[in-house]
Amino acid sequence: MHLTDRRPEIGADELITALVPPPRFDAVRFSTYVPNPDEPSQAAAVTACSEFAGRIGGGAPKKRFKLFGGGSATPSGPMGLYLDGGFGVGKTHLLASTWHAAPSPKAYGTFVELTHLVGALGFTEAVRRLAEHKILAIDEFELDDPGDTMLVTRLLKELTNAGVYVAATSNTLPDKLGEGRFAAEDFLREIQSLSQRFSVVRVDGPDYRHRGLPDPPPPVDDATLEASAEQHEGSSIDDFDKLVDHLASLHPSKYGRLVDGVSMVHLRGVHAAPDQNVGLRLVAFADRLYDRAIPVLSSGEPLSNLFTEEMMQGGYRKKYLRAVSRLTALARDASTAKA
The missing domain is CATH 3.40.50.300 (P-loop containing nucleotide triphosphate hydrolases)
Incomplete structure (x- = not known):
């Protein structure tokens, strides 16, 4: 899919x-x-x-x-x-x-x-x-x-x-x-x-998603990514750049419906968002994946590198930090499912 x-x-x-x-x-x-x-x-x-x-x-x-x-x-x-x-x-x-x-x-x-x-x-x-x-x-x-x-x-x-x-x-x-x-x-x-x-x-406190947990799992290679997509029924697999282009063609309110019924998301060739517009779309996409507890397995760069240092220091810093926190939790879920 x-x-x-x-x-x-x-x-x-x-x-x-x-x-x-x-x-x-x-x-x-x-x-x-x-x-x-x-x-x-x-x-x-x-x-x-x-x-x-x-x-x-x-x-x-x-x-x-x-x-x-x-x-x-x-x-x-x-x-x-x-x-x-x-x-x-x-x-x-x-x-x-x-x-x-x-x-x-x-x-x-x-x-x-x-x-x-x-x-x-x-x-x-x-x-x-x-x-x-x-x-x-x-x-x-x-x-x-x-x-x-x-x-x-x-x-x-x-x-x-x-x-x-x-x-x-x-x-x-x-x-x-x-x-x-x-x-x-x-x-x-x-x-x-x-x-x-x-x-x-x-409401104060540290991020509960990562209290006492190990470091996030590293990306996998493309062969492992494809094998996981075949193994898990209801999975999706997409090239990161193609998905980014597709998200740009949809209103963010439709991102939830986009992933409804998907058991696990596989992203090939993840890299840092090229600009702020892409970054904010990825934040909205990550939120909808987290809402639905859909594990995310990826190849390419670590999901923690999805947003550039410049983005992380700008006005949307809290959004990007939230997205990284949620994607890291979903990556851990994927690692467990893969195992």
């Missing part, structure tokens, strides 16, 4: 019904989160998220949706919860647990999926449909594009005005989003107004 032969399409109605946690986080709950005893903020975050989810079912009835100024709901606390911390501290686990604990109807998606939803349905229709939910959980809240910043800020204002609770994760505090990427005062004002809608919960 070649991922480059796949061209997934997602209908507008399916975009709404697909707003649920990915397979890796389908069964997580607060009870399955194991706080690091050396990091008290982790146990505190479990309590904060649980209390937030518990508030959603109570209080006054939700306000009926009215676009452009429906008034603000008056819950016992902020309408938004923001989980801030480094990569690998379990923020997505906590976000998904919050979603599972909250009453239905509810929606869960990545920031990229949310912006794609608005593009597919139109702003008014997207707000109307999302306003029917009691909570919207947004993972990987990012500001890669100034237009997306303004769009999502406006969207969340309308949803919280309509009585929808919002929980989100990112690697940066709400009032610091965009730092190191944009300098426009207009966007900073938008970000500041959005940050006021959230209570911020800090």
